[in-house]
Amino acid sequence: MSILTGMRVVESSAFVAVPLAGMTLAQMGADVIRFDLPQGGMDAKRWPVTATGESLFWAGMNKGKRSVALDVKSPRGREIAQEIICAPGPDAGLFITNLAVKGWTDYETLTNRRKDLCMVQLRGDRNGRPAVDYTVNPSLGFPMATGPKGSDDPVCHVLPAWDCIAGNMVVSGLLAAERHRLRTRAGQFVDLTLKDAAAAMLGNLGIIGEVAVNGQSREKHGNALYGAYGQDFETADGRRVMVIALTARQWKNLMRVTGTETDMNYLSGRMNRDLSQEGTRWECRHEITKVLTPWFRARRLADFTETFDRAGVTWSVFRSFAEALAEDADLSTQNPMFKDVDQPGIGRYLTPGSPFTFAGYGRDDPRPAPILGQHTEAVLADVAGLPETEINSLIDAGVAMQMRGDVRLAS
Amino acid sequence: MSILTGMRVVESSAFVAVPLAGMTLAQMGADVIRFDLPQGGMDAKRWPVTATGESLFWAGMNKGKRSVALDVKSPRGREIAQEIICAPGPDAGLFITNLAVKGWTDYETLTNRRKDLCMVQLRGDRNGRPAVDYTVNPSLGFPMATGPKGSDDPVCHVLPAWDCIAGNMVVSGLLAAERHRLRTRAGQFVDLTLKDAAAAMLGNLGIIGEVAVNGQSREKHGNALYGAYGQDFETADGRRVMVIALTARQWKNLMRVTGTETDMNYLSGRMNRDLSQEGTRWECRHEITKVLTPWFRARRLADFTETFDRAGVTWSVFRSFAEALAEDADLSTQNPMFKDVDQPGIGRYLTPGSPFTFAGYGRDDPRPAPILGQHTEAVLADVAGLPETEINSLIDAGVAMQMRGDVRLAS
Numbered sequence: 001m002s003i004l005t006g007m008r009v010v011e012s013s014a015f016v017a018v019p020l021a022g023m024t025l026a027q028m029g030a031d032v033i034r035f036d037l038p039q040g041g042m043d044a045k046r047w048p049v050t051a052t053g054e055s056l057f058w059a060g061m062n063k064g065k066r067s068v069a070l071d072v073k074s075p076r077g078r079e080i081a082q083e084i085i086c087a088p089g090p091d092a093g094l095f096i097t098n099l100a101v102k103g104w105t106d107y108e109t110l111t112n113r114r115k116d117l118c119m120v121q122l123r124g125d126r127n128g129r130p131a132v133d134y135t136v137n138p139s140l141g142f143p144m145a146t147g148p149k150g151s152d153d154p155v156c157h158v159l160p161a162w163d164c165i166a167g168n169m170v171v172s173g174l175l176a177a178e179r180h181r182l183r184t185r186a187g188q189f190v191d192l193t194l195k196d197a198a199a200a201m202l203g204n205l206g207i208i209g210e211v212a213v214n215g216q217s218r219e220k221h222g223n224a225l226y227g228a229y230g231q232d233f234e235t236a237d238g239r240r241v242m243v244i245a246l247t248a249r250q251w252k253n254l255m256r257v258t259g260t261e262t263d264m265n266y267l268s269g270r271m272n273r274d275l276s277q278e279g280t281r282w283e284c285r286h287e288i289t290k291v292l293t294p295w296f297r298a299r300r301l302a303d304f305t306e307t308f309d310r311a312g313v314t315w316s317v318f319r320s321f322a323e324a325l326a327e328d329a330d331l332s333t334q335n336p337m338f339k340d341v342d343q344p345g346i347g348r349y350l351t352p353g354s355p356f357t358f359a360g361y362g363r364d365d366p367r368p369a370p371i372l373g374q375h376t377e378a379v380l381a382d383v384a385g386l387p388e389t390e391i392n393s394l395i396d397a398g399v400a401m402q403m404r405g406d407v408r409l410a411s
Numbered sequence: 412m413s414i415l416t417g418m419r420v421v422e423s424s425a426f427v428a429v430p431l432a433g434m435t436l437a438q439m440g441a442d443v444i445r446f447d448l449p450q451g452g453m454d455a456k457r458w459p460v461t462a463t464g465e466s467l468f469w470a471g472m473n474k475g476k477r478s479v480a481l482d483v484k485s486p487r488g489r490e491i492a493q494e495i496i497c498a499p500g501p502d503a504g505l506f507i508t509n510l511a512v513k514g515w516t517d518y519e520t521l522t523n524r525r526k527d528l529c530m531v532q533l534r535g536d537r538n539g540r541p542a543v544d545y546t547v548n549p550s551l552g553f554p555m556a557t558g559p560k561g562s563d564d565p566v567c568h569v570l571p572a573w574d575c576i577a578g579n580m581v582v583s584g585l586l587a588a589e590r591h592r593l594r595t596r597a598g599q600f601v602d603l604t605l606k607d608a609a610a611a612m613l614g615n616l617g618i619i620g621e622v623a624v625n626g627q628s629r630e631k632h633g634n635a636l637y638g639a640y641g642q643d644f645e646t647a648d649g650r651r652v653m654v655i656a657l658t659a660r661q662w663k664n665l666m667r668v669t670g671t672e673t674d675m676n677y678l679s680g681r682m683n684r685d686l687s688q689e690g691t692r693w694e695c696r697h698e699i700t701k702v703l704t705p706w707f708r709a710r711r712l713a714d715f716t717e718t719f720d721r722a723g724v725t726w727s728v729f730r731s732f733a734e735a736l737a738e739d740a741d742l743s744t745q746n747p748m749f750k751d752v753d754q755p756g757i758g759r760y761l762t763p764g765s766p767f768t769f770a771g772y773g774r775d776d777p778r779p780a781p782i783l784g785q786h787t788e789a790v791l792a793d794v795a796g797l798p799e800t801e802i803n804s805l806i807d808a809g810v811a812m813q814m815r816g817d818v819r820l821a822s
Contacts, residue, residue: 003587003599015657020615024580028587042658047638047690048621048629056620057638063615107770125741126748129720130661134641135727138653140742141735143634146569147558154643154651154729156634158557161572164612168579169435173767175586176414176439180771182593188414189770196748199741200763201575203749204431204474207732208742209467210459212760217733218459223554223567227458227468230545232565240565242549246426247453250541279458309540316546318565321618322628324552330610331551331619335537337607338614349623352611356584359518359600360591 002029003358008092008383009174010035010085011065012105014042016133016160017122017194018098019061020167021174026064027354027364033379035068035081038401040372054345062369063351068380069373069401077399078104083384086114093187094178095119096170107189116187118177120170125195133160136198141207145218166197229254229281231289232318233296236303241296244314248276254292257304257311263291325350336363343368373403413440414769419503419794420585421446421496422476423516425453427544427571428533428605429509430472431578432585437475438765438775444790446479446492449812451783465756473780474762479791480784480812488810489515494795497525504598505589506530507581518600527598529588531581536606544571547609552618552628560633577608640665640692642700643729644707647714652707655725659687665703668715668722674702736761747774754779784814 007030011022019034026032036044046057068084071077082104085095093114100106100121107119124131134156137143143154169192177188202208210216223232229245245251255261267287268275275281281288301317308315317327325331332350333339341351353366380386380400394400418441422433430445437443447455457468479495482488493515496506504525511517511532518530535542545567548554554565580603588599613619621627634643640656656662666672678698679686686692692699712728719726728738736742743761744750752762764777791797791811805811 003591016616023615024583045688045690046617047693048617048625048627049638049690050620050624056617056624058617060615060617060620126746127741130723130725131727132655132657132725134636134655135653135725138643138651138729139727139735139739141730141732142568142570143729144731147566148564153559154634155558155566156643156653157553157568157570157572158629158637159553159568159572159612160616161568161570161575164572164576165579168576168583169766171583172435172579172586173769175583175590176767177769179586179590179593180414180769182590186771191768191770192766195741196746196763196766199739199746200748200766201570202732202735202742203761203763204434204471205427205571206457206459206467206469206471208736208761208763209461209471209757211733211736213461213467213757214459216459217731218569219731223565225545226569232549232567240549242546242567244543244545246543277456279456279460282458312541314541314543314546316542316550318549318554319552320555320628320630321552321613322622323555324550324613325619325622328550328610330536330538330606331613335607335610337537337611343620346620346624350614350619352614352619355580355603355607355611356587357602358584358588358591359602360597 002361002364005029006091007031007094008033008089009094009096012081012097012099014099015046016061016163017167018096018170019043020164021096021170022065023061023063024168024171024354025174027366028356029364032065033068033084033375033383034062034065035070035072035084036372037073038069038071038373038398044372050346056346059343059346059369064367065370066375066379067370067372068376069403070376071399074399076394080380080384080386080394080400081105082110082113084379086110086117087383093117094174096174098122111187116181116185118174118181118188118190120173120177120190120192122166122170123191123193125193131193131195133163133194136162136195140198140202145220147220147222149220149222151220162194162198165201166192166194169197224285227282228278229285229288231285231292233293235296235299235301237300239301240318241301242316242318245281246278246314250314251276251281253311253313257307257313258292258295260291260295264288267291339365341366341368344371371403373401376400376402413772413775416440417502418442418505419444419500420505420507423492423508423510425510426457427472427574428578429507429581430454431575432507432581433476434472434474435579435582435765436585438777439767440775443476444479444495444786444794445473445476446481446483446495447783448484449480449482449784449809455783461757467757470754470757470780475778476781477786477790478781478783479787480814481787482810485810487805491791491795491797491805491811492516493521493524495790497521497528498794498796504528505585507585509533522598527592527596529585529592529599529601531584531588531601531603533577533581534602534604536604542604542606544574544605547573547606551609551613556629556631558631558633560631562631573605573609576612577603577605580608635696638693639689640696640699642696642703644704646707646712647709648711650712651729652712653727653729656692657689657725661725662687662692664722664724668718668724669703669706671702671706675699678702750776752777752779755782782814784812787811787813
């Protein structure tokens with residue numbers, strides 16, 4: 001049993017945001033059914049892939065779901081998909097998609113089958129243009145404000161942050177709509193665009209105000225934490241660390257462990273500025289950095305790791321992805337969120353479960369992603385209510401595909 | 412009326428994630444009450460600030476909430492905060508925090524007052540260390556994979572992406588817990604850490620698999636879209652654009668509008684590689700870029716903007732924040748998500764509402780953030796149920812603070 005056990009969500013999706021939304025719900029215990037074409041969706045082979053071409057991305061984004069392979073280009077395939085989306089049940093009739101197709105998966109058409117459907121549709125932008133994370137981000141200004149000071153070259157993020165944000169919003173939107181249905185019996189169509197999610201954040205973070213009210217467009221500030229003190233430093237052994245002094249306590253901690261109180265007091269007096277104010281630390285960041293640089297240059301990472309941790313300094317070391325896996329216990333089975341999971345077709349490797357712990361239930365172990373079409377027969381029988389003979393002829397006709405063969409299937 | 416009208420959520424928070432969660436709920440119609448010390452919370456003066464020191468950040472992150480100023484360092488202030496958190500009502504008893512203090516805002520203590528409390532607590536990491544977005548991100552590897560190929564310098568993101576992701580997860584966690592309470596009458600304590608949210612994403616995106624299964628640690632690839640084709644180009648007039656060819660359709664569109672089909676066919680033949688495969692486009696990205704570079708170099712942005720949009724190319728121009736505000740209609744009142752809102756103490760400027768549209772309700776106009784302590788008397792009376800005489804003596808004693816004076820208050 002998990003917090004959402006009993007809920008059923010159907011997903012028609014590709015790439016990051018909506019697959020992440022479905023997986024988040026699946027990892028909270030919902031029965032999440034993703035349907036794809038028998039040859040796989042647009043993200044079936046998304047990189048990174050293994051040496052044999054299996055997508056580590058697909059395996060990562062679809063954990064714990066059921067997979068149905070249906071030729072939704074055929075009329076009967078579409079009908080069956082609609083039956084799955086609109087199947088009865090008080091905790092079903094929930095649909096999330098970034099692929100809604102007018103005429104057969106639009107809300108109006110689907111509500112002919114189930115009046116109280118709750119559907120969340122994620123689109124690129126409000127104008128119907130094809131917007132993805134990697135175009136939304138440049139258009140709104142972040143790459144021009146990222147990277148070394150003085151450079152004119154934009155730096156794009158590697159984490160598809162807007163997709164990850166929007167995916168979690170799809171979860172919230174669906175849960176809010178279903179909450180409302182529980183009370184009113186009314187279904188709901190929820191519309192969200194990636195561009196609007198990002199544009200709103202620009203306002204939420206105060207960046208629109210900075211331009212509109214202050215007439216300032218934030219520039220590149222390297223790795224400095226804007227508006228307070230935070231900076232990266234090189235150590236004697238060539239590692240790099242980030243230290244943060246956003247709050248008053250963080251600032252005091254940082255001065256204490258580096259023994260720089262006297263120097264900072266002197267600096268404060270010389271500049272006639274109160275460094276206990278976060279904004280003043282920002283304005284005096286270059287001078288503060290000059291005080292701290294020799295301290296880090298003179299020490300190896302191991303010289304201060306324990307001291308920093310014991311003193312509660314807000315800091316971290318910079319790592320490559322491989323170093324993170326090798327060094328960080330939070331990225332290992334020492335962290336109860338992670339287990340080594342056998343992913344059919346790929347093998348056994350470190351796999352995260354849900355980051356949430358609901359105290360009433362404890363943690364669920366992570367489950368593997370399904371093989372494409374692994375649950376076609378089961379879903380066609382249990383959810384669409386089709387008789388076995390019909391399911392067999394659909395498979396024979398290529399309208400549905402059940403994964404068979406020697407792939408080790410998850411239980 | 413909005414989708415969450417009637418729900419009441421209490422927030423004890425600072426900075427990005429939990430304030431964003433509360434605001435998201437407020438913009439869906441919930442009555443969200445944030446309480447802070449009478450002098451303001453840790454983020455009361457967070458940059459960016461106006462010339463007079465008003466925080467544009469605070470104004471951005473607290474829109475539509477009610478603000479209560481309480482001295483929670485005093486025993487009576489704490490008691491009142493607990494009364495507000497645990498006040499009766501079937502749609503109340505919902506608490507979100509990143510500041511939970513053992514002994515008075517931990518779940519166990521609060522459930523002595525309200526047994527079915529649903530509480531979401533966001534912590535830094537599972538070990539209780541002080542982790543923030545700007546330390547979590549370096550520790551997991553993204554800055555070492557961001558920026559120009561060949562550079563050893565880490566590049567930190569400017570968008571606090573993990574905070575924005577975790578904030579939306581706080582919303583989902585609360586809605587899932589409340590959904591469960593509606594059915595079982597049981598409260599729930601939901602634990603989430605910023606580090607785990609980020610560590611899970613590393614697995615979800617396939618990056619852990621890339622290291623663990625393939626033995627590869629992704630390096631810096633500049634602005635290239637990993638695993639498919641996506642690249643930035645300079646135009647003849649010194650602008651920079653991003654073009655994306657992740658899907659087959661995007662690739663065909665890009666070749667067609669740039670008239671490079673023949674060149675790409677030739678390239679494909681010469682390398683004996685099938686560029687219709689996304690992974691092959693990634694492997695041949697430098698050669699593809701060589702074909703496209705002269706095309707963009709020879710043209711000004713205005714020469715191809717309309718053609719690209721008409722042809723449905725997935726692309727965008729790079730902009731500074733100021734250029735984005737000046738050029739992008741999605742960041743203007745032409746976008747119904749935005750309105751010019753009068754923010755007390757700051758003035759009237761472009762402000763986003765909720766990115767969601769719930770079809771049953773339509774869009775709510777964005778509301779301003781409250782002034783600190785704007786709703787103290789109202790909440791102490793309506794929610795905590797205190798008589799007027801007691802509220803007055805609490806204010807006289809400095810335990811509570813009601814904002815007064817000539818600040819123009821939001822209605």
